[in-house]
Amino acid sequence: MIKFPEKFEWGAATASYQIEGAYNEDGKGESIWDRFTHQKGNISNNDTGDLACDHYHRFKEDVELMKEIGLDTYRFSIAWPRILPAGKGKINQRGIDFYKSLVDELLQAGIKPAATLYHWDLPQKLQDKGGWENRDTAKYFNEYARIMYKEFGDLIPRWITHNEPMVVSMVGNLWGEHAPGFTDPQKALQVAHNLLLSHGMAVKSFRESGIDGQVGITLNLNHVYPKTNSKEDQLAKDYCDAFNNRWFLDPVFKAKYPEKLMSLYQNEYDNPFEMEKGDLEIISRDIDFLGINYYSRAVVEYDESEKLNFKTVKPDGVEYTEMDWEVYPEGLTDLLLRLNKEYTKAPIFITENGAAYDDQIAEDGQVHDKKRVEYLEEHFKAAKQAIEAGVNLAGYYIWSLMDNFEWAYGYDKRFGIIFIDYENEQTRILKDSAKLLQDVIAKNGLDK
16 A cells, blocks of 8 residues: 555646636636637647536536545636736626635535636737737736735635746747747747746735735646767756756746756847846745646757757657657656755645546446556656655646646547546546546555
């Protein structure tokens, strides 16, 4: 029997645009994802989140399923344009009422709410003014955060400012695969800085609010390994780590950007991005916890033809998920140990971990997702190894509670522990992985 610490928290996570639907109901404003998905060719099958899992109307049913699984905590995100349709100014009371109803339902079920303020659905009205490239957006985000703290401060004990600023900045503004769909390196760097700045501002506002709770940030991180032990591949590893991980970790915990990568950017551009004096002090304000999203590792080799001197490689003879991500639980242990050693002794929460597989309803009407069960079991063990080595790991949220709109992949990829039957009135079915989590929570551990 593998036992976890007594107060360890088990949960599942979702995001507003991916599950809520009701994209234009009850006064909600347009988001950049509403705009992006309605432009043909951006999303697989031209799918949109217009309906998604219809969680907006079915949240009571969904909370009942969370209660059945036994979740200690549930991580959800608040849709900024549901609260402030224009991103600032007039508050939409019906948006606040929806989240109050959701939180009340969670509390009645004995489930601790954990709210993410920003999981990518920027109000389109703010994008029209430059989006996250515009420094004023950080100010508007802080105003939005203050409203949330005032409305929910006595109800929600755990707050996450941002989910994956690396993905927002690079996938949305450098690679163009996510909303708003730009491919501009300097825009991406400015977006990354302003996101981090808004995080620091929202942490300060949280402290000033006097809320008896916790505030932190969620970063998507992957441990980076060189393909070989050559000096060149070690250099590639350093650049990849700086790009993927340290560009966000270092400002938050060390009030600086990685020097080697900053130097490279300065050689490429006269001024990579605008930063004001004191910004890094704001960004590096103390947080109560770090959230990490871990799915796989990165293996890299040196390639001088690449601007950042590295390219990722895919190891042979290993297992991959439907996302074509390598299954590598050891990377979670290595990452947690590294964070504990180099960055923080504060509590760490795994705010997302999971896998996409081609789930089908079996003849018995159930969903037997054996590979996901195995994936989760191995990652639970990897987390426990890190705890045994001294890491202050406080909780674990599975991604995701339910199958949902998986961004550029639309509904092609299923990450949920609850199956959504999109062809049959969105019927919910607990997969075997949900039953695994139910058992793990009941025992606070694994049998094997």
